[in-house]
Amino acid sequence: MATTKSQEWARNLSKRLENSYDSSALIEHKVTSGNNRETQILDILRVILPKKYPLLNNVVIINSQDNETIKFDGAIVDDQNWPRLFADENLIVAPIESIKIVFEIKSNFGKTEVDKIYQEAQNLSGKARAKKENQPKVVGFCYKCSNIKLAYFDFVSNYLNPSNDHPSLICILNVGILCFLQKDGSISKAPNSESLPILLETNEDSLLVFMYLLTEYLCEGQIASTIRRYSSHIYKEMPYFGFEDFFINELKSNPGKLRDFFKGDLDADIRNSYQLAKNSLQ
Numbered sequence: 594m595a596t597t598k599s600q601e602w603a604r605n606l607s608k609r610l611e612n613s614y615d616s617s618a619l620i621e622h623k624v625t626s627g628n629n630r631e632t633q634i635l636d637i638l639r640v641i642l643p644k645k646y647p648l649l650n651n652v653v654i655i656n657s658q659d660n661e662t663i664k665f666d667g668a669i670v671d672d673q674n675w676p677r678l679f680a681d682e683n684l685i686v687a688p689i690e691s692i693k694i695v696f697e698i699k700s701n702f703g704k705t706e707v708d709k710i711y712q713e714a715q716n717l718s719g720k721a722r723a724k725k726e727n728q729p730k731v732v733g734f735c736y737k738c739s740n741i742k743l744a745y746f747d748f749v750s751n752y753l754n755p756s757n758d759h760p761s762l763i764c765i766l767n768v769g770i771l772c773f774l775q776k777d778g779s780i781s782k783a784p785n786s787e788s789l790p791i792l793l794e795t796n797e798d799s800l801l802v803f804m805y806l807l808t809e810y811l812c813e814g815q816i817a818s819t820i821r822r823y824s825s826h827i828y829k830e831m832p833y834f835g836f837e838d839f840f841i842n843e844l845k846s847n848p849g850k851l852r853d854f855f856k857g858d859l860d861a862d863i864r865n866s867y868q869l870a871k872n873s874l875q
């Protein structure tokens with residue numbers, strides 16, 4: 594099927610982000626190039642996402658016991674109904690009840706970054722309200738990933754840690770989206786121990802699907818389902834990959850051995866590496 598206009602526009606934005614990444618790579622000071630990349634994607638999301646709540650840069654979250662989080666790269670904040678407890682030109686401090694989504698932006702995505710995003714989800718969960726379904730959602734965006742197979746494996750490994758809370762989704766530009774599938778086949782808004790960690794194989798439509806999922810988090814279901822019609826074919830046909838239950842159980846007891854099967858040929862499909870790993874268990 595021919596690409597839709599919404600696909601083409603989102604793909605053009607993705608190319609702009611890729612070009613920005615390549616240009617900022619020439620900057621020797623890594624903090625400066627990292628800040629530039631954070632600004633680029635947050636500025637684009639600020640333009641394309643619904644304006645129901647503002648997307649703010651550099652947000653620290655605090656609860657009523659004075660427990661603070663780290664500084665998040667960005668957050669969508671309900672500041673129409675809740676005050677900002679502190680604000681200057683470089684930093685916002687907001688009550689946790691006002692936070693809808695927090696963003697962590699990574700230049701490159703590997704095990705260190707997977708672990709960090711899970712740690713941040715856990716950190717935020719420890720300061721959140723008692724009702725899990727109302728907790729702020731932790732979302733990651735990454736420009737590059739040298740081995741998506743290994744990143745998915747590490748994503749699942751973190752999910753299996755019973756002490757961890759889970760990020761809602763992680764978008765890797767022009768590669769895919771790591772997220773969780775519910776038993777009814779929908780993408781989970783509040784991942785739990787019964788959710789299945791999956792890799793949505795969105796490829797060059799990753800930004801478009803990322804925008805759709807964030808819209809679903811922020812707006813009524815009717816709005817999200819309506820915007821989905823603008824490129825309905827990609828949602829109907831979108832492939833995804835996930836480990837089977839028996840393999841996840843094996844992974845709990847021997848993650849080191851199984852991880853090695855996903856380190857190999859970067860051009861090999863994840864299903865080929867998975868088959869080799871399964872064969873080793875027979």
